[in-house]
Amino acid sequence: MKYDFDEITDRRNTGAMKWNVGEDELPMWVADMDFQTAPEIIEGLNQRVSHGIYGYTELNEQWYEAYRAWWQKRHGFEIQKEWLLFCTGVVPAISSIVRKMTTPAENVVAMTPVYNIFFNSILNNGRNVLENRLVLKEGNYEIDFEDLEKKLADPQTSMLLLCNPHNPVGKIWDRDTLERIGEICWKHHVLVLSDEIHCDLTAPGTEYIPFASVSEKCRKNSITCVAPTKAFNLAGLQTAAVIVPDENIRYKVNRGLNTDEVAEPNILAAIAPAAAFEKGEPWLDELREYLFENRRYAENFITDQIEGIRPVSADATYLLWLDCRGLLGNSSELCRFLRAYTGLILSDGREYRDGGGFLRMNLACPRARLEDGLKRLVSGVREYQRWIVERC
Numbered sequence: 001m002k003y004d005f006d007e008i009t010d011r012r013n014t015g016a017m018k019w020n021v022g023e024d025e026l027p028m029w030v031a032d033m034d035f036q037t038a039p040e041i042i043e044g045l046n047q048r049v050s051h052g053i054y055g056y057t058e059l060n061e062q063w064y065e066a067y068r069a070w071w072q073k074r075h076g077f078e079i080q081k082e083w084l085l086f087c088t089g090v091v092p093a094i095s096s097i098v099r100k101m102t103t104p105a106e107n108v109v110a111m112t113p114v115y116n117i118f119f120n121s122i123l124n125n126g127r128n129v130l131e132n133r134l135v136l137k138e139g140n141y142e143i144d145f146e147d148l149e150k151k152l153a154d155p156q157t158s159m160l161l162l163c164n165p166h167n168p169v170g171k172i173w174d175r176d177t178l179e180r181i182g183e184i185c186w187k188h189h190v191l192v193l194s195d196e197i198h199c200d201l202t203a204p205g206t207e208y209i210p211f212a213s214v215s216e217k218c219r220k221n222s223i224t225c226v227a228p229t230k231a232f233n234l235a236g237l238q239t240a241a242v243i244v245p246d247e248n249i250r251y252k253v254n255r256g257l258n259t260d261e262v263a264e265p266n267i268l269a270a271i272a273p274a275a276a277f278e279k280g281e282p283w284l285d286e287l288r289e290y291l292f293e294n295r296r297y298a299e300n301f302i303t304d305q306i307e308g309i310r311p312v313s314a315d316a317t318y319l320l321w322l323d324c325r326g327l328l329g330n331s332s333e334l335c336r337f338l339r340a341y342t343g344l345i346l347s348d349g350r351e352y353r354d355g356g357g358f359l360r361m362n363l364a365c366p367r368a369r370l371e372d373g374l375k376r377l378v379s380g381v382r383e384y385q386r387w388i389v390e391r392c
């Protein structure tokens with residue numbers, strides 16, 4: 001390997017949200033990575049910073065071309081320049097689009113368990129969340145299409161918020177599934193907002209399929225949010241793109257992003273995508289190998305050492321979704337117990353509306369840190385099980 005993902009970089013005292021924790025605590029929650037980004041990207045950003053003038057900034061041609069070329073080369077999807085809009089993040093884009101493209105009290109369908117902030121973007125804007133619960137069958141998540149269609153057919157439903165690949169379960173939706181979703185949404189006049197921020201973090205040898213690339217109906221009836229921030233660990237730069245192939249929808253989305261003042265880049269947000277997509281590819285491919293080695297290591301370790309927790313296998317993201325329903329007790333309490341007893345901080349599945357029984361672990365860290373986290377998990381779970389038995 002050319003890049004050293006084993007290297008430990010201290011993130012304390014850098015303002016990192018994830019690391020704003022106690023001295024002996026180990027955060028494996030917030031979805032960013034404990035790796036420095038690609039040296040080629042750091043160099044590109046350094047050059048801009050050392051210029052020394054940080055005035056108002058516009059996108060340049062390279063920004064559009066970087067997205068276009070990357071999606072064509074990596075994901076086999078032809079994006080046209082005019083389809084692309086800048087936004088200061090995927091979450092600001094989702095909130096703005098919910099506001100602009102739906103009306104208060106309407107329903108937005110989300111497939112749960114799902115990225116918790118989706119609920120904020122819907123509820124904070126006075127819309128309702130309609131949950132289409134994913135079904136876990138023999139370790140694999142599937143969509144309950146009967147339920148989905150019922151919810152999309154509700155006259156008060158105006159949007160489906162899709163997560164592709166899906167956080168937290170790490171699923172890449174296949175072409176047939178996406179096409180079927182596209183057909184049902186078209187039939188019931190429901191707009192699809194597809195969050196594809198995790199799309200470059202697939203297992204080596206696997207590919208994600210952009211929703212808009214699947215059919216004419218999917219293309220015309222969708223808005224897609226993408227960014228280099230998850231894959232290249234640039235989330236703090238606040239940069240994303242919104243892809244809107246349909247001209248009428250695009251006009252409205254563009255108005256919404258501008259009205260909400262989330263349509264203008266800071267100096268680094270303007271150049272980071274080109275730095276990442278043009279120079280970061282070799283780093284990303286090594287990162288994916290490393291992350292999926294981490295995943296294999298964690299899955300084997302947990303399966304061997306902890307009876308009662310089943311890791312859900314996944315082909316995308318660096319998030320490990322742990323099915324803890326075989327343990328005694330309650331997973332929210334376990335999450336609190338792990339932090340208090342071992343210092344390990346995981347995310348409680350309830351945040352994602354999991355129905356109870358799941359935890360999420362962020363695997364994007366050097367192997368030594370992962371080993372530390374797994375040891376804490378084993379000792380914490382054992383102690384929690386003892387404590388539950390004694391309490392009874």
Ligand SMILES: Cc1ncc(COP(=O)(O)O)c(C=O)c1O
Nearest residue numbers: 031089090091092115167195197
């Ligand atoms: C599915 C999903 N969408 C969006 C985001 C955040 O996007 P941004 O930082 O661009 O607002 C995350 C972060 O974890 C995520 O998992």
